[in-house]
Amino acid sequence: MVLMSFKIIMRRVFYILLLFLFSNIFGQRLTIVNKSEGVINILYEAKLIVLNKEESKIIKGDFKKITIKKGKDFVQSIPFFLSLDEDLLLTFEENNFIKFKGSKDDLHNFIVNEQHPIFYGNVIKYQDSYYKNNIQEVKNLSELVLSNYLNKVKLLNASPLGVNDERYKKIKKYVVNDWLNSIFLFITGNKKLDSQAKELLLYYFNNYN
Numbered sequence: 535m536v537l538m539s540f541k542i543i544m545r546r547v548f549y550i551l552l553l554f555l556f557s558n559i560f561g562q563r564l565t566i567v568n569k570s571e572g573v574i575n576i577l578y579e580a581k582l583i584v585l586n587k588e589e590s591k592i593i594k595g596d597f598k599k600i601t602i603k604k605g606k607d608f609v610q611s612i613p614f615f616l617s618l619d620e621d622l623l624l625t626f627e628e629n630n631f632i633k634f635k636g637s638k639d640d641l642h643n644f645i646v647n648e649q650h651p652i653f654y655g656n657v658i659k660y661q662d663s664y665y666k667n668n669i670q671e672v673k674n675l676s677e678l679v680l681s682n683y684l685n686k687v688k689l690l691n692a693s694p695l696g697v698n699d700e701r702y703k704k705i706k707k708y709v710v711n712d713w714l715n716s717i718f719l720f721i722t723g724n725k726k727l728d729s730q731a732k733e734l735l736l737y738y739f740n741n742y743n
Contacts, residue, residue, distance in 0.1 A: 562614065563621035564600070565592050570628055575603040585626075602626060612646055613708055615701050641690040641705075649709065652683060653716040661720050669730055673737060680713050710742055 568574050568585040576583040576591070578600040583591050599613045608630050616622060620637035627633055634642045656679050663671040684706060693699035697706075717738060721731050 562596060562616045562618060563592065563594050564597075564614070564616075565590060565621070565623045566600075567623065567625045569625055570604065570630070572604055574626055577601040577603070602632075604630065615641070615645075615705050617701070638691070641687070644686065644690055645705065645709070649683070649712060653679065653713050654719070657716055657720045660717065664720070664730065664734075667730065669733060672734060676713075676717055680710070683713070684709060714738060714742055 566576055566583070566585065567590040568587055571587060573587075574585050576585065578593065578597050579595065583593070585591060596618060597614065599611055601609065601611045603609050604626075610630070610632075612624070612632065614622070616637060622634060622636040622639065622642065625633040625635070632646055634640075634646070656675070659675055660672050663669075663675060687705055687709065688696060688702060691699060691702050691705070693702060696702070718735070721727075721734050727735070
């Protein structure tokens with residue numbers, strides 16, 4: 535009985551050590567540099583890092599995102615789509631701009647710095663069509679925005695597998711959720727949901743949820 539308990543304990547220790555080695559030696563490598571004037575807080579996997587100006591930190595593991603906080607007003611969640619053998623340098627600059635260098639840097643720059651302005655910048659076009667009672671045009675415009683965006687993502691991902699690439703599939707899921715949020719923002723902006731709004735909500739829910 536004692537021997538069996540010892541074997542169970544040793545097996546657990548082995549798995550813990552294996553997980554540690556996998557995360558810290560074979561995991562993603564992210565370097566964060568603070569080039570801004572203020573202090574920034576980085577949160578990831580229930581951990582907190584505080585960086586003063588010109589300070590940097592290297593973190594390793596299999597993480598999906600980090601959150602950067604600066605002062606009371608700036609909070610940004612940054613997703614990562616890296617393989618376990620890839621590394622990325624993230625520089626937090628003045629005006630809260632985030633610069634990337636390393637594995638898939640152009641891809642991450644596009645998603646983090648350009649996705650939100652593209653999706654939410656097109657809301658006014660949807661509203662114009664919506665208030666003209668042209669529901670089909672709202673659908674066409676919004677889906678064209680999504681299609682063009684995903685085509686750019688596919689090019690930046692540059693995988694021979696195209697849309698069947700696992701990284702692309704993860705990005706697509708993240709992108710579609712943000713795209714839907716931009717659409718729902720203007721649809722639910724009115725105090726009351728009219729028949730047009732309900733029709734659109736049902737359409738996007740059935741086709742993209």
